[in-house]
Every structure is written in C-alpha cells, then in structure tokens.
Amino acid sequence: MSKGIQETPLMKQYNSIKAKYPDAILLFRVGDFYETFGEDAIKAAGILGIVLTKRANGKATHIELAGFPHHSLEVYLPKLVRSGLRVAICDQLENPSLAKGIVKRGVTELVTPGVTFNDKVLEAKSNNFLLSIHQEKNLYGMALLDVSTGEFLVTEGEISKLKHLIDNFKPTEIIYQKRISLPIKIQSYSFQLEDWAFQYDYAYEKLTNHFKTHNLKGFGVEAMKLAIIASGAIFAYLTEDTHHKLLDHISNIQRLPQDNFVWMDDFTIRNLELVGNADSQSVSLLKILDKTRTNMGGRMLRRWILMPLKEIETINNRLSIVDFFVKSTDISYRIEEELKGISDVERLLGKLAGERINPKELGYLRDSLQHYEKIEEILKKDKKFTFTYLGEFKDLQKINFLLANHIKEDLPVALAKGEVIKEGVSEELDKLRAIKNHSKEYLDNLCLRESERTGIPSLKIDFNNVFGYYLEVRNTHKSKVPPEWVRKQTLVNAERYITEELKEYESQILGAEEKIALLEGNLYIELCSQIKEQLVDIQYNTRIISILDILLTFANVALENSYTHPHLNESRIIDITEGRHPVIEKQLPLGESYIANSVYIDDEKQQILMITGPNMAGKSALLRQTALIVIMAQIGSFVPAKNANIGIVDKVFTRVGASDNLSKGESTFMVEMNETASILNNISDRSLILLDEIGRGTSTYDGVSIAWAIAEYLHEHPTRPKTLFATHYHELNEMANSFDRIKNFNVSIKELKDTIVFLRKLVPGGSEHSFGIHVAKLAGMPVKLTHRAEEILKTLEKNNSRKELKNRTKNLTEENMQLSFFQLDDPILENIREEIIKTDINSLTPIEALMKLNQIKKMIGG
C-alpha cells in the first residue's frame, strides 16, 4: 500500500489507526459500512465470502477493499473470530453531520477468540477461557478468565500443572510474555504481550483497584506472586489491548486448588470420553449426564466432570441433594419447570457490567430472577431440604421490584426503538408520549378541517424523511389549493404541499420523540446501574441455581437409567457390584442388554486384575466402566451399578496399547511407552490405573516382557496402585503364581463348534488362547484367509514357539523373584547381599549360622 502525498485524508486516518493494530483485522466504519482494506480485505473476503474490489487510493495507486453493511456486524464478526482472528472494530466517534472535516474515528473494541461477549462466538454450554501464563525459572503463574461470565481462577505450579490446566480448561486463547518461549505445544490461539504487562507492582495495584480491596488476602491469593502477575497481565490485556474497562462482573478471584480434585491427564480424559471433543462423533459421559436446563448448569457440569472431588463430605452433600430430588419427584418436576425459563444470567451480567445489555436481554434477566425466587420458595417450603451445602439465597427483592415496575412486558432489542420504560415511572415521559400518541388524532382533524375549508375531497396527510409532514392533493383538485400552501414536490398524479401549521406541529412531535428517546435512554441507564449494585448477589444466587440444575439432572438421569447411590469411604478398596458402562449401555442395539459385571480391587489382596479374553470380549468396556463409575461417584452423581463402595481415588490414569492410539508422527510404540512412563512416575496410593493392551505395539516377546515388567513394577511399588490390566498375552497369567496381589480374570466366552459367543461376564481365572482368528471370522474376513490362518497357527504351535514362550515365562517367575530381590537399590539389602556372599558356609557352625541369621534380621529391622 502506498503512503505519503498520494493518500486521501480517509486513508491517512485508516493507516494511522491500522498501524496500532497490525495483527488484527481492522473493521473501519465508513458511513453505513464496515470496510476492510489491503491484506485485511483479502483475508476478510476469503473468510466471509464477500466481494473484493479495488479502489483508488490517492492519484495513482489502488487498494483492495471489502466491506459489509454495519448492521451485519453480528453475522460477520463471529465468522472472523471463529477462524482464529483478532478483530478491531473502529467506529465513528462523532456524528458525521456535525463533524468539521473528516469524522473522528477510533477502535472501540478488540474482539479476540478469548475475549468476547458475542453470543454467536461463544458456545452456550462451554466456558470461553482466556489463559494468561507468567513464567519464572521452572515455575508458572496461571490465570484463567471467562470474560463473558466473569469467572476468574488462578493457580501456580510446574509445567505439568500448566499442561494439566490446559488439558482441563481448554482455553480458546493463551497470552504470555514476549520474551519467553513456552516449553509445550499450544493448540489454542495465542498472543504475546509486552514485558511491562507482567510486573508484580502493576498487577497488585490493578487487582486491588479492581476489587476495591487493600490487599488480596480475602481471596487467599496474597502470597501467589506468579499468579498475581499472570492476573495483572489479563487486566492489562482487557483494558489496554481489547478496550474492556467495565468489568464489574469479575467480582472475585478464585484460587484453583487443583490438589482438591482428582488428577486426570489429557489422554485419560479423551480415552474415557468424559466430555467428548468437537470433532469426534462418539457419545461422551457428559452427553449422557447433561440434561441441564440452563447454560450455566451445563458449563458447570462440564467442569465438574473434569474435576471430580476428593473430599467425601462435599461429595456426600451433593449426593444427599440428588437423593432428595430422586425421592421428591413432584418437587423435582416443579423446579425443572422453573429452570426451563431461566436464561444465561452469567453472561447477561457480563453484558450488564459492560453496559451493553439491551432491553430484550434485561427482560430475560427479569424473568430469570423471578424463576429464581420461585425455586427458592418451593425448596424453602419443604422441611426435608437443607441449604447447608448450597448456602442461602441472597435477597433480590429490591431488584425484582425495580425490574417488575420499570420495564414493559414485551421489549425491543434496540433501546432506540423506545417503548421500554413502563407508564407511571416518569411523569414527563408519559406527557411526551401523550403528545406523540395523540399526533395521529390531531393530524386527522387537521386534514378533515382543511379538506372542508378548501373543498378538496381526497386530501391526505403523510410523512417522509426529506421534508417531513405534507398534504397531498390529486391533480384533479390542484386548482383548489389555497395560496398560503407551499408546494414541495410534483408527482405524476399529485402534488405535495406544506403549511405553516403543519410545520409547527411537526416540530412539536419530533421534539417530543427526541425527548422521549433521550429520557428513556437515561432512565434505562439509571435502572441498569441500580441493578449493577447487586450484581454480586445475583451471581451468588446464580451459582446456587446452577448447582441445583446439575443435581436435579443427576436425579433425573439416575431415575431414567436405574443408577444407585454410591458409598464413598476412606478405604483403599473399590468394590462395585454389577457395574455397567453408562455410555455403552445406552447405545446397544434394540433387544440387547448390557451385561453387568462386579469388580473388586484393593491394596491388600487383589491389587492388580490381569484380565484376558479375546478381542471384542468386552475388556476395554470393563476397564472404562470401572473408572467412569468412580468418577461419577466422586462428582456426586448416582452410578450405574447395583452397589458401589468407593474408597476415594485421587488420580485416574488410562493407557491404551499403541494400535488403538492415534499416532502423530512418532512411532506408536514410542508414544505408548512415553505415556506409560508418565504414569509410573506419578502414581500415588489412591491411584486407579487402567492399562489396556499395553505392549502390543511391538513383537510378542518384547510385548510380553514389557507388560510383565510394568505389572511387576506396579505390584512392587510401595503405593500399591489399584490396576486393571487388560491383555491378549495369556502368558501374563503366570504372574499370579508368584505375585500375591495379582489376580487373573477373564471376560468369558463360550466356544461353539466353529464360532464363539461373547458372554461378557468377568470370571476368575486366565484364558488359554487368544481367539484372534475367530474374531477375524466374525468380522467377515474371506473364509479362505481364515482357513489359511488356522493352518499357520497349527504349524506355529507344532513348532512350539508360543508354548516355549509360556514355559519360559514360567521359569521367569522364580528367576525373577530372585533377581528382583538382589537387584534392589536399597543399601541395606546391598549390605546383606555382601554379608551372605562373604560367608563361608562350609566353615560355619550351626550356632554361628543362627547368629548370622539374627544379624541379618536386625539389619532389616526385624
């Protein structure tokens, strides 16, 4: 684009504004259009499918141009933002008709993927989080904000915590300092800010000013220096970069105590299909559970599923409300009916704070708050319901009164349309409206009077934007027009005139309309600001409503699917009787029913379940249903089982053998091993581990060896993590002979002459062979091929290669136990080993042997 003397004044103004937003698409308001120029125009035309033209830019050059009418902003803006662009909206800052020279323009809002209030950009049932990261050495401060709802969360920790946070909250935009490079791959849109935005003093002052507090102690974040800096950067980004200064709906800063929640990594979340992802067709747990009636409840439920609790008391509090709803179906029904009428109050409050709430939306807020009141009333009337967990509703009577009495029942979207404020609120407004409303009557009278006076029978009064009110006379009566009328327009069949009286009256009506608009505007703003005073209380009640919505959903889903109340305890036992997979059971073809299975697992007798069975038997389903039942119980939901006693779990890990895994360039086996290593380095005594076909990404020998070693490691690990191990390698059944907490199970099948029937029942004991060929038959492989496979199998078995492997694994158990004893790194064991080696047994007397044994016993603390 050429600059300098050839620029028109408009392009000069454009260039100077665009220079401040080099990385955003600038929507430049010119008259009734938003225009884009140059590179921006090329991009916008491509994304929006609008026409790209060229226009003269000064004397000799041309520039690309693409634009759309200003009232289509709502349609086009979301498309730009959703395609990952930042969009700067540049408006006319003065009335063009009053401007001297070129109209003043400036950017009024910068919309980015993570900072938007636009309903069309936002997803109703997902939060839209902006994540700010501040790094110092190997520690990170993290701040998450959903500006549309005002939720603001902070935490600190190492890179693993940052990764975990990103996995769980899926921010749509990440901001961080220019000078750092993050050691992880970010999928979200990201933006780097100048260093100044990441200063402690600046951040502390910004936060205390915003929350109007002296310090941050009340939020429990005073000592979180890194998180404070990250939060400060968010405020810098909002106020300086994206022009959002009205942020009263961000009413508190919450510490995210990740230690209070069950730890699950991204792989586990995806593998268990907890919330599903946009591009997958599969049904998630969220989809089964989410019968929420409000968007707020839907968003909160999504977070609950990703963050199951570890504290029994809170879980039980949730469960007892679910229990109440299950037993009081009448109340549940009435509350559900009320919930249906509630709009997205969290986001309406964001708009209220930002002074961008329109009358229609204010009406939604009014209606929603009335439903809040009704829900409170219904619950308060019931003696059995307690508010201890939820907290008491804040009193919103004043606001309800204001809203009920100040705004009309049916409201327009645009304030400028009028008819927003009720009669009786302002005497002046009522008077002006009377003038406006009586104008029709007055004009009709005037028309009649003039028609009689002049003898023109078809006289008509009308209005247009060019010369206001006029009298229209058909050509046949033209001669009767009195001289004092002023002709304004000649049409084919008629002529239009104005009169002094008409003009006078017109100025009165138009004056009244202008005054009405001004007055209604002021009254509306005043009303909004009065409501804003209790914004925090509305937020508080909204939280209660969201929780009720979820717990009611849990009750409904429980009734619909015959779930039961789980029992949580502090033991290290998971004891599920007749558990089912909540998603698969809903998807079975008509006539088939899900076969329930019981699973018992603890850290004393049955720590590792070695589960064998042919492909398709239902091993993965069993593994996942166990984890899903635990997770459901720990979010406070009833569970698909006849009975479930759950010793609280603090981490859930899932790993699936390579061929089930989507590889991304790396060797699938390498990915599998990496993933497994990360489990082994993070296990705790309350972990639940699901290993599905681990080791199958490599040759049988390698696979068996690795799977064996992993199972052995988990068995020997002092934390004794509870593990479900699904495998094709029946050689691993040998382990149960030597490792006392490893137990063999198989998902049973029945072998008929030529085929197998899946019974899907988990039964004790190992299985003898793999049935791969049977499954190949079932899958419709050509008969010739499966016959040939059977022949090959026979030959191989004759050669004993697989049997040999089995014999070797048998030997391995003994050999292995000895090896593992002496190979431990413990220095005490090392000393014992030396003692024994240096002892000459041949020269030892029986008494000396006993003393030696005693000495060894002492060394190991016996």
Ligand SMILES: Nc1ncnc2c1ncn2[C@@H]1O[C@H](COP(=O)(O)OP(=O)(O)OP(=O)(O)O)[C@@H](O)[C@H]1O
């Ligand atoms: N308990 C059950 N009751 C009814 N149907 C079941 C049950 N378990 C599994 N199924 C059905 O069988 C299918 C296969 O189950 P699953 O994937 O768990 O088998 P698998 O043993 O893990 O097989 P593979 O080794 O091939 O991965 C499931 O998609 C489901 O439709």
